[in-house]
Amino acid sequence: MISKLIDNIKKTDAPIVVGLDPQLGFVPEHILNKYYKEMGYTLEAVGEAFFEYNKGILNATADLIPAVKPQIAMYEQYGIPGIICYKKTVDLAHEKGLVVIGDIKRGDIGSTSESYAIGHIGSVTIGDNKIKPFDEDIVTVNPYLGSDGVKPFVDVCNREDKGIFVLVKTSNPSSGEFQDREIDGRPLYEVVAEKVTEWGSLSMDGDYSNVGAVVGATYPEMGIVLRKLMPKTYILVPGYGAQGGSGKDLKGYFNEDGLGAIVNSSRGIIAAYKNEKYASYGSEGYADASRKAVEDMIKDIRENAF
Amino acid sequence: MISKLIDNIKKTDAPIVVGLDPQLGFVPEHILNKYYKEMGYTLEAVGEAFFEYNKGILNATADLIPAVKPQIAMYEQYGIPGIICYKKTVDLAHEKGLVVIGDIKRGDIGSTSESYAIGHIGSVTIGDNKIKPFDEDIVTVNPYLGSDGVKPFVDVCNREDKGIFVLVKTSNPSSGEFQDREIDGRPLYEVVAEKVTEWGSLSMDGDYSNVGAVVGATYPEMGIVLRKLMPKTYILVPGYGAQGGSGKDLKGYFNEDGLGAIVNSSRGIIAAYKNEKYASYGSEGYADASRKAVEDMIKDIRENAF
Numbered sequence: 001m002i003s004k005l006i007d008n009i010k011k012t013d014a015p016i017v018v019g020l021d022p023q024l025g026f027v028p029e030h031i032l033n034k035y036y037k038e039m040g041y042t043l044e045a046v047g048e049a050f051f052e053y054n055k056g057i058l059n060a061t062a063d064l065i066p067a068v069k070p071q072i073a074m075y076e077q078y079g080i081p082g083i084i085c086y087k088k089t090v091d092l093a094h095e096k097g098l099v100v101i102g103d104i105k106r107g108d109i110g111s112t113s114e115s116y117a118i119g120h121i122g123s124v125t126i127g128d129n130k131i132k133p134f135d136e137d138i139v140t141v142n143p144y145l146g147s148d149g150v151k152p153f154v155d156v157c158n159r160e161d162k163g164i165f166v167l168v169k170t171s172n173p174s175s176g177e178f179q180d181r182e183i184d185g186r187p188l189y190e191v192v193a194e195k196v197t198e199w200g201s202l203s204m205d206g207d208y209s210n211v212g213a214v215v216g217a218t219y220p221e222m223g224i225v226l227r228k229l230m231p232k233t234y235i236l237v238p239g240y241g242a243q244g245g246s247g248k249d250l251k252g253y254f255n256e257d258g259l260g261a262i263v264n265s266s267r268g269i270i271a272a273y274k275n276e277k278y279a280s281y282g283s284e285g286y287a288d289a290s291r292k293a294v295e296d297m298i299k300d301i302r303e304n305a306f
Numbered sequence: 307m308i309s310k311l312i313d314n315i316k317k318t319d320a321p322i323v324v325g326l327d328p329q330l331g332f333v334p335e336h337i338l339n340k341y342y343k344e345m346g347y348t349l350e351a352v353g354e355a356f357f358e359y360n361k362g363i364l365n366a367t368a369d370l371i372p373a374v375k376p377q378i379a380m381y382e383q384y385g386i387p388g389i390i391c392y393k394k395t396v397d398l399a400h401e402k403g404l405v406v407i408g409d410i411k412r413g414d415i416g417s418t419s420e421s422y423a424i425g426h427i428g429s430v431t432i433g434d435n436k437i438k439p440f441d442e443d444i445v446t447v448n449p450y451l452g453s454d455g456v457k458p459f460v461d462v463c464n465r466e467d468k469g470i471f472v473l474v475k476t477s478n479p480s481s482g483e484f485q486d487r488e489i490d491g492r493p494l495y496e497v498v499a500e501k502v503t504e505w506g507s508l509s510m511d512g513d514y515s516n517v518g519a520v521v522g523a524t525y526p527e528m529g530i531v532l533r534k535l536m537p538k539t540y541i542l543v544p545g546y547g548a549q550g551g552s553g554k555d556l557k558g559y560f561n562e563d564g565l566g567a568i569v570n571s572s573r574g575i576i577a578a579y580k581n582e583k584y585a586s587y588g589s590e591g592y593a594d595a596s597r598k599a600v601e602d603m604i605k606d607i608r609e610n611a612f
Contacts, residue, residue, distance in 0.1 A: 041433030073418045077425035079439030080390055087386060108411055109478035112379045119383035127347030133385030144450045145476050146483030170451050172415035177452030181489040181497060191487060
């Protein structure tokens, strides 16, 4: 799967991913009101509004980008209708040829992790039917439970040509509380990174592994170290834009081949029309504002991150 | 919320929780075939079969137990119909007066963790409607992202009188890979435990905190240490039964007041009829077998864990 992601990145010359993380405060009023009127103030109305909002952004940006990363929490927050919207978003992104990175951060003990892996990137067998319940291409995984929490995902990656990104160093302010603590003179995130390369060696796909890592844009000096520690690992970089990272912070995340990293922006793209810089698009033009924000992000990364 | 759980434990004199973790291989043929016939080999059929199976177990055991712990992965594995069954199971358990511990092991950066917290133990506001999307009473939380991943859950606990159990030392064989690594001479799980008491102090509910901890039954010597480190923390103990823990291993997890721990068993209860010991019940009597297994588990814990 990582080779498919790399193909998409080369085709677009854009190592970026758009985080489809809808929030009520981002969705233009005219979309919300349409569904409130039709369905009342319900979870179902929010699910439909989120989907129309996502569809607008996908229609306006799909030709520029290799992948999207829907954050399932934003959908799960609205219960089952929210999750129905998540699944419809995954399917629509696939129709547009995009790689879908499900930001689910799951992780559990062996057989339970296997259930998550099968449900999200694998398939269940019911009688003589093989069904892919969620069908993302890649998902994010939490490593706290160790190898037997992660390996079931790696097995499914091999079986179904899929991928994972394992949390190594997250972009949030308190990520250091545990991740930076020193173990035998090295921070925990390096110990995890070492495991990621070990797991990654079990699922190579060309020059890179199907087992990637999450390393936040907000810690560029750690990005440099982790890049070298994990040479065959693709790095998913959250924290660009709204969280404070910019193109020049990202130099260290790429390999010399210009590959090895993919940078996520969520609200900076999907809520661009709320940013002063793109305010002239207005809420009716929210999707065009997102397209312009994608173009600007790609330009920033091409000019400053290499 | 923890005081409600304690009330239920005192009422039943049973510090146990039944893990409602359905698998296709556990559900009796007569239930599966009924729904396959009606709905084909579909996710929907599995969702309905799981619910009938759970309902049988709940009807047979609810008067003996304080709480249930559905593992959402087993439902999520079957996509949206699976998650619909999860929600129906949560609601049915509530109707029976049980505390529902959603084993979701979520955890993300600040605002995203808040979405998970709101969706599972809180409420969303849509227009003038306040809706509780999943409405579990307590959920499990992964601490790898640090305080700003956990505190949004604590805030919701305070706002809505709910609870969480934070993963400290999990029951699986490779849990030590990261959790046991030494930081300034102490294992990571102790560093996490210290944080759990700190977070817990922000949400006390009587003698105990709404912020509990997960400590596996498979590591009893660590259970003793963690019990002392977190005196006001309720401990959720997985790993009893099928994973190898038994009543005598659990002494160290309880406080002198006989409280402080609640022990989970999943397949040992819900698939009891598949165990030689309860085979005479047959698959038609699976729910009665589960009741007998609950009675035996309670007896084991009352006689050996105190």
